[in-house]
Amino acid sequence: MLAAERRDHLLDLLARRGKIVAKEVAAELRISEDSVRRDLRDLASEGLCQRVYGGALPVSPAVVDYGARQSVAPDGKRKVAAVAAGLVRPGGTVILDGGTTALAVAHALPRDLACTVITHSPPIAVALLDHPQAEVFMLGGRLFKHSAVACGAAAVEAAQNVSADLFLLGVTGVHPEAGLTTGDAEDAAMKRALAARAADTYVLASSEKIGTASRFRVLPWEDITGLITDRAPHDPVIEQLAENGVDVLRTE
Known part of the structure; x- marks a missing residue:
């Protein structure tokens, strides 16, 4: 799975499940947890998720000015x-x-x-x-x-x-x-x-x-x-x- 496809997949999981558990996603996609965490860091830097221990949660829209x-x-x-x-x-x-x-x-x-x-x-x-x-x-x-x-x-x-x-x-x-x-x-x-x-x-x-x-x-x-x-x-x-x-x- 390409990086862009993983990104879309992670955003879809976040919308459907309300959270992402890095260990579970890594097992589902058969990739390393480091790869999932790196993807989540990238998404968080764009304001698309909130990283937490072990994964990520939906980011609040109330953080705008x-x-x-x-x-x-x-x-x-x-x-x-x-x-x-x-x-x-x-x-x-x-x-x-x-x-x-x-x-x-x-x-x-x-x-x-x-x-x-x-x-x-x-x-x-x-x-x-x-x-x-x-x-x-x-x-x-x-x-x-x-x-x-x-x-x-x-x-x-x-x-x-x-x-x-x-x-x-x-x-x-x-x-x-x-x-x-x-x-x-x-x-x-x-x-x-x-x-x-x-x-x-x-x-x-x-x-x-x-x-x-x-x-x-x-x-x-x-x-x-x-x-x-x-x-x-x-x-x-x-x-x-x-x-x-x-x-x-x-x-x-």
Whole structure:
């Protein structure tokens, strides 16, 4: 099999199976694992897969820049945001993560809702300017332009001085094995710091993120309260997550 044919075969396997195990593919094609790993490195360098130990997973489409992400699955994000906004109680305190789904949550909050919103995202703070009853606290630090959020040591330190009832967490990848992932190490650290300051953490996961992975792990499944998604309940990944004990909140 030529290199180009192997490449197409690997991409087809990734689409059909949702993952590639290098050892299994090498046995199927009767080639060395080194050859498979080399092919996966090439595909990963082109952004076509996410390499993990032993193979590869589908890459998340949510790793593109902030402006481009606003046009990715807007209907799904609105559905997820509507459910997430319903978790914010009058008088409660919510930490709202950055990203386009979290921005949709800010827009979905009732304008007359009296609550406290803690965020490290300037766009979310601006979106809440027309919510007169919402008290907004900004956490500062180095601006990570990809997701329009503050991160770094100063932001993590600021996060350690807040407390909340709820954290609405945005990620770029949701996978039963790879867990909850994002594309930047400092962003992942900030998300962990925020999750540690909330009583409950719910993951905002529109369908394009389900079954995909990014480079850096955010949290293990046991550290979250639930997952909010518009993915169909009989989707294999959603079924596996539910079997693993993850509380899945479905949109209408």
